[in-house]
Amino acid sequence: LAKTTQPISMDSYEGQEVNITCSHNNIATNDYITWYQQFPSQGPRFIIQGYKTKVTNEVASLFIPADRKSSTLSLPRVSLSDTAVYYCLVGDPVYGGSQGNLIFGKGTKLSVKP
Amino acid sequence: EAQVTQNPRYLITVTGKKLTVTCSQNMNHEYMSWYRQDPGLGLRQIYYSMNVEVTDKGDVPEGYKVSRKEKRNFPLILESPSPNQTSLYFCASSFKGHGRPSYNEQFFGPGTRLTVL
Numbered sequence: 091l092a093k094t095t096q097p098i099s100m101d102s103y104e105g106q107e108v109n110i111t112c113s114h115n116n117i118a119t120n121d122y123i124t125w126y127q128q129f130p131s132q133g134p135r136f137i138i139q140g141y142k143t144k145v146t147n148e149v150a151s152l153f154i155p156a157d158r159k160s161s162t163l164s165l166p167r168v169s170l171s172d173t174a175v176y177y178c179l180v181g182d183p184v185y186g187g188s189q190g191n192l193i194f195g196k197g198t199k200l201s202v203k204p
Numbered sequence: 205e206a207q208v209t210q211n212p213r214y215l216i217t218v219t220g221k222k223l224t225v226t227c228s229q230n231m232n233h234e235y236m237s238w239y240r241q242d243p244g245l246g247l248r249q250i251y252y253s254m255n256v257e258v259t260d261k262g263d264v265p266e267g268y269k270v271s272r273k274e275k276r277n278f279p280l281i282l283e284s285p286s287p288n289q290t291s292l293y294f295c296a297s298s299f300k301g302h303g304r305p306s307y308n309e310q311f312f313g314p315g316t317r318l319t320v321l
Contacts, residue, residue: 131292131315131317132312132314132315133208133294133296133312133313133314133315134247134294134310134312135312136309136310136311139309177246177247193249193263194239194246194247194248195246196244196245196246197246
């Protein structure tokens, strides 16, 4: 499974756009990129998933450059309630790894201030 | 309401006293999984199940057992708990779909905080 690197923490202010970048230099051809959000003492929540270019849903956008060695989760106009840990996961949904299961790393702790 | 439920939410027990943490989902998902979360270590998978009567080890299965007799339930069993199993436990489920179901949106339960003295 491709290893991912994310910043350990980020700070932002309400109303700003937040971009969290994840590096995955050894991403394989069949790997997908998935992001989860976790609030304190709650289970992670799926945010978005993509393979290439741009994916957008009602919560966030995911930007993936042509070389796919990184990806950026974009949260528009964050609020205090967006304070959470964000996980970037990379893997092959069909043939990846011994079990093909996603590995949750340590994530990025986003703190949104008023 | 579509959800994954876990019971109990909090449990304090002593070393060696067998316990079971229940997990139930009402979304008719084939795939279910157990994770533990520890400070500085992130989420680690314990066991998973692709369907009824089909279970397999995750990354940290030692000291745990699971069973999948019904599609909706996936209990986690600690036959002889030890202090190093003190942790926050999450159950998750997802539909099977195409490819590996863990890559589909996983729905997580609220968590069970276990303390083993």
